[in-house]
Amino acid sequence: MKRFITLTAAATTTVAALSGAASAQAYNTGDNARAALQHIAPNANVEALTNTQAVAVYQLVQDETSAANKKATVEAAVANYQ
Secondary structure, eight states: OHHHHHHHHHHHHHHHHHHHHHHHTTTOSHHHHHHHHHHHOTTSOGGGSOHHHHHHHHHHHTTOOSHHHHHHHHHHHHHHHO
């Protein structure tokens, strides 16, 4: 019985770790990052960004706490890439 409980706990931990990693990787493609950035800053020209640039800008705004700061950061970063 103890072995079953240990295996169940290990399986649960593994599944939780893998699902957390998958959700963290949701915006690792340019298309997904561009869609999220377009939602944050609709007036920014995110379509002009390369995939790498879009992902980099998306990762940059993850540290911002307010919507206004996120929007300003996206607009400034997009302008810097153009």
